[in-house]
Amino acid sequence: MVCGSTKQQSLSKYPVVAAGIGLVRSHPETSKTWSLKMIVALFLLLVAELAGELIREFFDLAIPGPVIGMFLLAAVLVARNCRQETPSIPSGLGRTTDALIGHMGLLFVPAGVGVITEAGLLEKEWLPILLSLVGSTILSLAVTGLVMHWTIRSVVAPDPSGATDPVLAQPEGKGS
Amino acid sequence: MSQSFEHLWRPLATAPLVWLVVTLGAYFLGRAMQRACKGSALVSPVLIAIILVATVVLATGTDYRTYFAGAQFINFLLGPATIALAIPLARNIRLVRENLHSIGLALLAGSVTSIVTGVGIVWLLGGSRTVALSIAPKAVTTPIAMAVSEQIGGIPALTAAFAIIGGIVAAMAGRQLLGQMRIHDGRAHGLAAGVAGSGVAAAQVSVQGNLAAAFAGLGIALNGALTALIIPLIIHLWC
Numbered sequence: 382m383v384c385g386s387t388k389q390q391s392l393s394k395y396p397v398v399a400a401g402i403g404l405v406r407s408h409p410e411t412s413k414t415w416s417l418k419m420i421v422a423l424f425l426l427l428v429a430e431l432a433g434e435l436i437r438e439f440f441d442l443a444i445p446g447p448v449i450g451m452f453l454l455a456a457v458l459v460a461r462n463c464r465q466e467t468p469s470i471p472s473g474l475g476r477t478t479d480a481l482i483g484h485m486g487l488l489f490v491p492a493g494v495g496v497i498t499e500a501g502l503l504e505k506e507w508l509p510i511l512l513s514l515v516g517s518t519i520l521s522l523a524v525t526g527l528v529m530h531w532t533i534r535s536v537v538a539p540d541p542s543g544a545t546d547p548v549l550a551q552p553e554g555k556g557s
Numbered sequence: 558m559s560q561s562f563e564h565l566w567r568p569l570a571t572a573p574l575v576w577l578v579v580t581l582g583a584y585f586l587g588r589a590m591q592r593a594c595k596g597s598a599l600v601s602p603v604l605i606a607i608i609l610v611a612t613v614v615l616a617t618g619t620d621y622r623t624y625f626a627g628a629q630f631i632n633f634l635l636g637p638a639t640i641a642l643a644i645p646l647a648r649n650i651r652l653v654r655e656n657l658h659s660i661g662l663a664l665l666a667g668s669v670t671s672i673v674t675g676v677g678i679v680w681l682l683g684g685s686r687t688v689a690l691s692i693a694p695k696a697v698t699t700p701i702a703m704a705v706s707e708q709i710g711g712i713p714a715l716t717a718a719f720a721i722i723g724g725i726v727a728a729m730a731g732r733q734l735l736g737q738m739r740i741h742d743g744r745a746h747g748l749a750a751g752v753a754g755s756g757v758a759a760a761q762v763s764v765q766g767n768l769a770a771a772f773a774g775l776g777i778a779l780n781g782a783l784t785a786l787i788i789p790l791i792i793h794l795w796c
Contacts, residue, residue: 495714
């Protein structure tokens with residue numbers, strides 16, 4: 382891995398190149414640096430996606446390529462600074478991905494409009510669809526919440542310190 | 558007047574430009590409407606955008622394939638957006654390590670419940686195989702859900718709509734349902750929202766604090782991966 386500082390040091394041997402970069406980098410936090418960071422971030426995301434697709438093809442897996450790519454990138458980010466408890470994410474990558482995730486809804490509009498080609502199916506089977514969506518979602522919410530509740534309590538249970546439940550007493554939003 | 562509109566419209570209708578503008582415009586309008594309704598989960602900007610775009614496409618007599626040929630540039634970003642979920646996962650890896658067995662068990666239980674009951678209810682009520690396969694990954698974040706749906710022979714467009722509506726159900730019911738079951742832990746609320754309702758419910762649960770939001774983010778990323786693994790397995794065993 383080449384860090385930014387070593388790159389700059391080695392560039393000092395080449396004054397012309399350094400001057401050229403200096404022109405571009407005259408204001409360290411200008412939009413120019415941000416736009417470059419954003420493009421690098423997009424490049425990283427696409428490389429991870431491509432790697433995921435290649436692995437899927439190569440091993441003939443049934444998992445979508447982007448899901449494999451997601452795990453690859455997460456693994457790289459965690460392994461990159463494994464000594465820290467919370468891996469530091471490069472600022473450009475963090476900002477770009479926050480924007481992508483924040484507006485993910487926009488991205489599935491084109492595919493969602495495709496329901497117009499399935500109007501007949503929806504008209505015929507609206508009742509099973511509706512009941513399944515509502516029933517299954519509520520059951521899944523309840524089961525996930527309950528198992529989480531039970532297992533977290535059982536971890537905490539051996540501590541008989543107080544009358545109030547430590548988990549319930551813990552204010553939400555603390556500790557992140 | 559209408560003749561000159563025809564004259565203008567015809568060459569544009571098959572070009573990507575118009576459909577990109579329509580899609581983005583509809584999305585902004587949907588967001589403005591949600592803001593006007595004080596951020597209610599019932600007013601989903603995505604659902605509004607889909608309805609608006611579908612109305613324009615149908616009203617102008619445009620073929621869906623023509624629309625999609627233009628809007629595919631937006632659709633393409635679904636892949637990178639899925640990869641982007643790696644960042645909240647990496648940021649909160651400490652929470653996963655600390656609560657590994659709770660998260661693992663709750664995730665597995667919630668994921669299997671969602672798939673089996675989703676497919677089961679459709680099957681019991683006499684729904685078709687296509688609808689059952691399209692509804693199987695509906696709890697997962699939409700881009701992954703669509704990819705899984707396509708892989709197992711469902712219809713990705715249906716899955717996208719199901720995922721959004723399921724998310725709205727989870728966002729509306731989540732807090733009250735778990736509250737009635739006397740579950741008040743932000744971690745349980747967050748993970749349940751992420752696993753059962755993905756992005757829509759996660760946005761709603763994040764008002765309950767950073768911890769709930771972090772667990773919702775973990776729920777989305779981990780459930781996406783787990784469901785993508787489990788569904789092909791279940792389908793393989795079933796058929």
